[in-house]
Amino acid sequence: MRVIEIMGGHGPAEALTPAERPEPTPGPGQVRIHVQAAGVNRPDIVQREGRYPPPPDASDLLGLEIAGEIDAIGDGVTRWAVGDRVCALLGGGGYAEYAVVDARHALPIPENLDFIQAAALPETAFTVFANVFEGGGLKAGETLLIHGATSGIGVMAIQMAKAAGARVIATSRGAAKAEAARALGADISLDATTGDLLEAVKAEGGADVVLDMVGAAYAELNLNALKPGGRWVVIATLTGALAQIDLMRVMLKRVILTGSTLRSRPADEKARLAAAVEQTVWPWVASGQVRAKVEAIFPLEQAAAAHQRLEAGEHIGNIVLTL
Template identity: 75%
Template sequence: MRVIEIRGGAGEAEALVVGERPTPEPGPGQVRIRVRAAGVNRPDILQRKGLYPPPEGASDILGLEVAGEIEAVGADVTRWRPGDRVCALLGGGGYADHAVVDARHVLPVPAGLDFIQAAALPETAFTVFTNVFEDGRLTAGETLLVHGATSGIGVMAIQAARAAGARVIATSRGADKARASRDLGADVSIDASDGRFLEAVQEAGGADVVLDMVGAAYAEQNLKALKPGGRWVVIAFQSGNLAQVDLSRLMRSRLTLTGSTLRARAADEKARLAEAVEATLWPWVADGRIKPIVDRVFPLEEAAAAHRRLESGSHTGKVVLTT
């Protein structure tokens, strides 16, 4: 089968080249998917650069989410049959013609979606559900502040929060992105090109939950933007991972600072999340409250161009590869 490999083990986008590997066979509890589309995510870029090695036991091939048809099932798999249209969360292996995955991490393609749209869902849906609704405990009537609002995770967070009955304050860089966030449903959309957003958030009443992909540069403003009892959830740190935190403000306002990663979680935990995502978010996809936003589609052999598009920061929504 064709796969995308990293020439030299690490490098810039040009290091991504087409290679050949044996088609994998599913083991007990696994399925093999004929990949039709694969989502491109920032962790893929970090792995390409040698900064994010795959967890033990995961494929070294890039790609954390795919959509396609089940083509083979291993022993003990009862839910899935060959021909089923599915999407899946992977620990790696998505940039390929075929991928093997734990059958419990597979979800049906929602009715009305094609494979490209479905491939844009798993990584963002799992990430938003666990960080916004579980760790962040966002509920109806509360306000979510989401940074990087036009990223794949950002557009999912805006739509999911609105579907749950919450208000959304979105920050992004540039007037066009601010407009796109508003079109996606953000109640307040802030152009934070200058790195400042606190005054606008405070004028909008503050936030109960902050979903933060920026990190150090926004730390002080995030703390001040939160209402008493607020939750600050860190899922990336594009501006750096070291920040000063005013612990006295944390204590006085009863704030919670938390963070997580998804890829290295245990298989059983991902299976639990898959059930929760299907029960909670999939109905919102089915009724149109959540729509996959696909920015650009590239054929598998143009994975380098797809990475450059994501690294440029000019995208709105997901970048997807097709086989």
């Protein structure tokens, strides 16, 4: 089968090289998916650079989300049949013509979505649900502050928060991205390159939940922007992981600081999360309230160009590889 390997084990985008490998065989409880499209995400870049090794039981190939058709089924799988259209969350192995996945980590593709749209859903939908709704406890009527609002995660968070009846304050870099976030449904969309972000957020009443992909540079802003009893959820640290914060203010405001990663969670926990996403988020997807915004599409063999596009930081939404 066709795959993309990292020449030398790690390196720049140019290290991504087309190669051939044997087709995998599904084991007990697994299905094999004939991949039609695969999402490209920032963790793929970090792994390619050698800073995010795959879990011990995962493929060394990049790719955390795919969409395609099931073409083989392992022992003990009862939900799926050959030919079913599914998208799935992977620990790795998505940049390939075939991928094997725990059958519990696959979800049916709604009829109104094609493979390209579906491939951009699992990583973002699972991440937002686990962090904003479970970790952050976002409720209808509350305000969610999203940094990096035009990333794939940000786009999904805007739509899911609005579908749940929450208010959204979005921050992004540049007027064009701020306008894009507004068009996606953000109630307030702020250009992080102009003005005082903290004062602008406070003028809107502050936030009940912060979804933070920036890290250290925004730590002070986040603590000050949160309402009493607010929840600060960290899912990435693009400006650094070490920050100094005033713990007395954390105590006085009763702030909850939390965060998580998705890839390293046990298989049973991912299965639980998949079931929760299917119950809560999939109806929003089926109704059209929530959609992945696919900004760029590249053939598998051009994975290097896809990574360069993502690294440039000018994209709005998701980048997808097709096979």
